[in-house]
Amino acid sequence: xxxxxxxxxxxxxxxxxxxxxxxxxxxxxxxxxxxxxxxxxxxxxxxxxxxxxxxxxxxxxxxxxxxxxxxxxxxxxxxxxxxxxxxxxxxxxxxxxxxxxxxxxxxxxxxxxxxxxxxxxxxxxxxxxxxxxxxxxxxxxxxxxxxxxxxxxxxxxxxxxxxxxxxxxxxxxxxxxxxxxxxxxxxxxxxxxxxxxxxxxxxxxxxxxxxxxxxxxxxxxxxxxxxxxxxxxxxxxxxxxxxxxxxxxxxxxxxxxxxxxxxxxxxxxxxxxxxxxxxxxxxxxxxxxxxxxxxxxxxxxxxxxxxxxxxxxxxxxxxxxxxxxxxxxxxxxxxxxxxxxxxxxxxxxxxxxxxxxxxxxxxxxxxxxxxxxxxxxxxxxxxxxxxxxxxxxxxxxxxxxxxxxxxxxxxxxxxxxxxxxxxxxxxxxxxxxxxxxxxxxxxxxxxxxxxxxxxxxxxxxxxxxxxxxxxxxxxxxxxxxxxxxxxxxxxxxxxxxxxxxxxxxxxxxxxxxxxxxxxxxxxxxxxxxxxxxxxxxx
Numbered sequence: 001x002x003x004x005x006x007x008x009x010x011x012x013x014x015x016x017x018x019x020x021x022x023x024x025x026x027x028x029x030x031x032x033x034x035x036x037x038x039x040x041x042x043x044x045x046x047x048x049x050x051x052x053x054x055x056x057x058x059x060x061x062x063x064x065x066x067x068x069x070x071x072x073x074x075x076x077x078x079x080x081x082x083x084x085x086x087x088x089x090x091x092x093x094x095x096x097x098x099x100x101x102x103x104x105x106x107x108x109x110x111x112x113x114x115x116x117x118x119x120x121x122x123x124x125x126x127x128x129x130x131x132x133x134x135x136x137x138x139x140x141x142x143x144x145x146x147x148x149x150x151x152x153x154x155x156x157x158x159x160x161x162x163x164x165x166x167x168x169x170x171x172x173x174x175x176x177x178x179x180x181x182x183x184x185x186x187x188x189x190x191x192x193x194x195x196x197x198x199x200x201x202x203x204x205x206x207x208x209x210x211x212x213x214x215x216x217x218x219x220x221x222x223x224x225x226x227x228x229x230x231x232x233x234x235x236x237x238x239x240x241x242x243x244x245x246x247x248x249x250x251x252x253x254x255x256x257x258x259x260x261x262x263x264x265x266x267x268x269x270x271x272x273x274x275x276x277x278x279x280x281x282x283x284x285x286x287x288x289x290x291x292x293x294x295x296x297x298x299x300x301x302x303x304x305x306x307x308x309x310x311x312x313x314x315x316x317x318x319x320x321x322x323x324x325x326x327x328x329x330x331x332x333x334x335x336x337x338x339x340x341x342x343x344x345x346x347x348x349x350x351x352x353x354x355x356x357x358x359x360x361x362x363x364x365x366x367x368x369x370x371x372x373x374x375x376x377x378x379x380x381x382x383x384x385x386x387x388x389x390x391x392x393x394x395x396x397x398x399x400x401x402x403x404x405x406x407x408x409x410x411x412x413x414x415x416x417x418x419x420x421x422x423x424x425x426x427x428x429x430x431x432x433x434x435x436x437x438x439x440x441x442x443x444x445x446x447x448x449x450x451x452x453x454x455x456x457x458x459x460x461x462x463x464x465x466x467x468x469x470x471x472x473x474x475x476x477x478x479x480x481x482x483x484x485x486x487x488x489x490x491x492x493x494x495x496x497x498x499x500x501x502x503x504x505x506x507x508x509x510x511x512x513x514x515x516x517x518x519x520x521x522x523x524x525x526x527x528x529x530x531x532x533x534x535x536x537x538x
Contacts, residue, residue: 044089048107054097057090061420062116071148079420085110087420088119094417098428100338101125101135117141120424129441138412140425147416147423150251151277157224159185160249162274162305163196164381164465172204174219175465176232177305178274181252184244193465194232197239201229222246235466251275254283256302256470259294264485269296269369270477272469273317276309276385278356281316285353288320288367300375300480302469304404308384311347311413312354316366318392319349323368327351330434332392335413337429347431349392373399375483377476378446379463383408388431390444390456395433401488402446402458403480409443448490459483459490 044057060082068074088110096102104125113119120141127135149155160183166173176194179186196204199218202211218228227245234240255272262268269291273280291299299321315332331346353364376382376390387407390400412427432438437453446458464475472478482491 044083044085046085046089046092046110048109051093051096052089054090054093057086057093058419060086060090062087063420065421071145082420084116087116088113090419091116091120091123091424094419094424095123095426097340098338098415098426099124100412100427100429101127102338102340116422124426131442136427138410138414138425138427141422144418144421144423147418151416155248155250158222158246158249159183159190159244161185161190163219164305164463166465174204177465178255178272178469180249181255183249184247185242188242188244189240190232190242190244191234192468193235194240197231197233199228199230224248251277251279252283253277253280254287257283257287257290258470259291259296260472260481262481262485266298266484267294267296268298268300268481268484269294270300270302270470272302274306276306276311276313278310278313278354280309280313281353281356284313284317284320285367288369291369292367296369298373298375298484299369299371300377300477302377302477303382303386303389304377304379304463304476305381306383306386307381307408308386308410310356311385311388312350312359314385314389315347315350315392316354318389319351320366320368321371321374322349322393322396322398323370324351325370326372326398327396330396332395333388333431333433334436335429335431336438341428346434371398373401375401375403375480377480378402378404378407378444380405380408380443383410384413387411387440387444391433391438391440394456395435395437400456401480401483402444402456403483404446404458404461404463404476406445407440407443409441411438411440457488 044052059078059080061079062082062084064079064081065077066079067077069077092107092110095105099105101124104127105123106126108122110119113122121139124136124139129135146156160180162177162179164175164177166175174196176185176190176192178192179190196219198204199215202214202218204215206212206215217223218230222228224246227243229241229243231239231241251274253273253275255274257271258269260268260270269287271284271287273284301317301321311333318332319327327349330349332349333347335344335347337344351366351368352361353366354360355362374393376386378386382404387410390402390407391411393400411430413431414425414428416423416425418424430438440454442454444454444456446460447455448457448459450457459479461476461479467474470477472481479491483489
């Protein structure tokens with residue numbers, strides 16, 4: 001059985017998410033800590049280059065919570081009376097101890113920052129990659145209540161719509177990527193591909209701050225119980241007006257499970273997998289059992305909007321695809337942390353079901369397909385645990401065929417860490433597969449002619465919002481079916497993937513619209529979490 005110390009790793013959100021950047025982070029304890037003795041001085045101080053142990057600063061809060069924690073067996077909250085400076089100094093020490101690039105953090109005076117959030121935002125490297133991109137794009141926080149609600153039950157707040165921004169930020173084209181099953185939006189007629197025209201009477205192209213605020217509230221942060229009017233243009237060109245009420249939405253991470261028979265009579269299993277969260281386990285097992293019954297010859301997993309999550313769940317899915325004959329006792333993922341942290345044991349392909357409320361194995365054996373090849377549908381929203389799946393299988397010489405766009409590039413992870421009602425995510429590890437490869441910070445790229453380690457055999461295809469997911473005519477899926485039926489050839493008409501897709505998740509999105517003349521019209525939220533193990537990246 002896999003015990004907590006083995007499973008307490010979360011994916012390279014994952015990222016998340018991933019949740020590995022991703023996007024999937026490490027585990028932690030869900031038990032209430034014993035009361036902590038405050039540091040010797042009741043008024044903590046900052047001294048450049050001197051760090052108190054983070055454990056001595058934890059849970060001393062500017063606004064301590066009272067009562068019992070509903071996400072921790074109603075045990076009393078661990079919060080004690082403290083100050084904003086205590087919280088900042090805890091973040092400083094915790095980052096110095098665990099951040100992957102801790103020696104690249106500027107040790108600035110915490111008192112020079114107005115808020116704890118402002119201080120945390122700069123506790124990261126400002127270095128750039130060789131391509132000129134930020135080295136760390138996965139540094140964020142969220143209310144702990146939101147974290148536990150989504151991690152433990154898959155419940156988020158909203159309409160059940162997952163949005164996609166299309167093209168460059170200045171275009172401000174917002175379309176429906178997919179819908180949660182039985183959600184308010186799906187029940188009243190929203191469909192994939194619907195393009196937003198206005199919200200509560202405000203045009204999507206407004207350039208006033210008041211208008212921007214209206215759009216952000218109506219689209220990304222509606223209050224539960226409130227209704228908003230959203231006008232869309234559907235794929236057939238007609239305009240539709242919907243009045244939709246926000247509520248608590250239970251996510252459906254596994255959707256559109258089906259077996260497709262190609263023109264060459266090849267039996268192809270297809271499933272849309274949206275997020276590596278604990279409630280997905282049952283859906284994945286059901287899907288694999290269906291594919292076993294249907295005797296599928298090939299498998300297509302649609303990861304195009306999967307931003308990451310639990311590394312353990314990713315390792316389970318990889319096992320269910322490959323089976324023990326292909327795994328052959330090789331490991332799935334090896335973490336690489338900073339030089340202040342111990343070296344962890346390799347993370348295995350997991351062949352048993354997990355009780356995700358405790359992170360203990362149930363002892364029940366997982367089904368498997370014993371496949372040496374899998375097709376993965378991807379976009380730039382494919383992160384973290386999803387990328388770990390690709391890399392983990394490549395590490396055992398399983399053939400991965402990538403159809404779509406270059407993935408987001410999140411070979412990192414973190415342990416979501418809670419303090420004073422806020423959950424913090426900071427990059428704490430990277431990882432490699434069984435062959436020692438993990439350098440895909442620029443993403444995995446599909447190509448008919450792989451040349452580099454992060455190239456993956458496949459076809460470059462742009463996302464198709466004019467057809468529904470799971471439809472054999474949808475561009476990514478139809479390309480995969482063509483590839484299967486034509487000895488690994490990409491269709492000549494394959495289009496270049498030139499539209500970046502960014503799908504925020506309900507609870508963790510920090511995406512906000514800004515005036516069109518602002519430097520960055522759309523600020524990407526770190527929604528691709530690397531969910532930790534609970535005992536919860538990005």
